[in-house]
Amino acid sequence: AAKREGRAVYQFANAAMNAAALERLQLESGLRRAIETNALRLEYQPLVELASGRIVGAEALCRWDHPKRGPVPPAVFIPVAEDSGLIEALGGWVLRTATRQLRAWHDAGHAELMMAVNLSARQFQRGIVLQQVEDALVEADIPAEKLELELTESVLLHDGEAVMAVLRRLKALGVKLSMDDFGTGYSSLAYLRRFKFDKIKIDQSFVRDMIDDPDNAAIVRGIISLALSLGLDVLAEGVEDETVATRLRHWQCTFAQGYHFARPMRPEAFIERLRGG
Numbered sequence: 274a275a276k277r278e279g280r281a282v283y284q285f286a287n288a289a290m291n292a293a294a295l296e297r298l299q300l301e302s303g304l305r306r307a308i309e310t311n312a313l314r315l316e317y318q319p320l321v322e323l324a325s326g327r328i329v330g331a332e333a334l335c336r337w338d339h340p341k342r343g344p345v346p347p348a349v350f351i352p353v354a355e356d357s358g359l360i361e362a363l364g365g366w367v368l369r370t371a372t373r374q375l376r377a378w379h380d381a382g383h384a385e386l387m388m389a390v391n392l393s394a395r396q397f398q399r400g401i402v403l404q405q406v407e408d409a410l411v412e413a414d415i416p417a418e419k420l421e422l423e424l425t426e427s428v429l430l431h432d433g434e435a436v437m438a439v440l441r442r443l444k445a446l447g448v449k450l451s452m453d454d455f456g457t458g459y460s461s462l463a464y465l466r467r468f469k470f471d472k473i474k475i476d477q478s479f480v481r482d483m484i485d486d487p488d489n490a491a492i493v494r495g496i497i498s499l500a501l502s503l504g505l506d507v508l509a510e511g512v513e514d515e516t517v518a519t520r521l522r523h524w525q526c527t528f529a530q531g532y533h534f535a536r537p538m539r540p541e542a543f544i545e546r547l548r549g550g
């Protein structure tokens with residue numbers, strides 16, 4: 274009986290695994306088609322200067338509206354893109370689209386705005402990202418310092434030397450580097466220095482309940498003062514109410530992002546917001 278049971282469990286696990294693998298394959302081929310047919314789109318979430326409340330730029334966030342499944346969150350499709358290698362094509366499209374959008378905002382009289390784009394570790398593996406960034410800047414005629422690349426700490430762990438070389442050349446172009454989700458990974462302070470990051474983005478998990486959780490409050494406050502004493506900009510992610518915004522302002526945090534200010538928006542809504550709507 275035990276043997277039969279064991280076999281049943283094995284078959285069940287096997288079937289579940291096949292279902293997961295099939296799901297993955299379907300997502301992958303759907304994503305490939307979406308990239309080829311230009312069916313992905315970007316939303317833009319305002320980045321706000323806390324002292325003035327001014328919008329200083331936007332973070333581009335990729336969206337996939339699947340014809341049958343509806344919206345697929347980036348937390349689901351970005352890992353699929355990374356594992357399948359599709360991230361190189363996807364990443365190139367994101368860079369071109371976001372810089373083109375920034376060009377349109379600059380032309381509409383908002384030449385002070387910057388654009389932040391997320392990059393995955395996988396985009397550094399073959400170093401193609403460097404050419405993609407250069408091409409996007411040239412095509413859209415955007416000054417390099419108006420483009421900020423958001424990396425997580427995992428990027429730096431991958432292949433020290435190769436990644437370092439690409440980052441150095443990106444910095445030489447004049448683009449800004451931002452450490453995303455700070456506090457969740459290894460948070461090596463040496464990395465911040467070595468790779469000449471310009472900005473730290475404090476992960477939303479610390480920011481969201483910093484009012485009720487003294488440990489999180491201490492972490493957020495500590496990261497802000499660390500950033501400022503290193504001469505870096507600092508942004509708090511996931512600001513959802515005024516109490517948090519007020520506290521952050523009090524702690525001299527430079528920038529914020531979150532539903533309290535604005536959700537990620539379609540381009541039409543973003544320009545509306547810039548016009549004061």
Ligand code: C2E
Pocket residue numbers: 318333334335346347348351367391392393423453454477510511512513530531532533537
């Ligand atoms: P991220 O770079 O940390 O982006 C911030 C995420 O927080 C976004 O989720 C945004 O919608 C969400 N968010 C912003 N404000 C708030 C808030 O006040 N409360 C809450 N609960 N959430 C807030 P989203 O758009 O689902 O993206 C998730 C992640 O997917 C991003 O995290 C980023 O790591 C990745 N991602 C998105 N677009 C791209 C892309 O074009 N390329 C790459 N490589 N990764 C991307």
Ligand code: MG
Pocket residue numbers: 332391423453
């Ligand atoms: Mg980001």
Ligand code: MG
Pocket residue numbers: 453454474476477510
């Ligand atoms: Mg983040």
Ligand code: MG
Pocket residue numbers: 453454
């Ligand atoms: Mg994140």
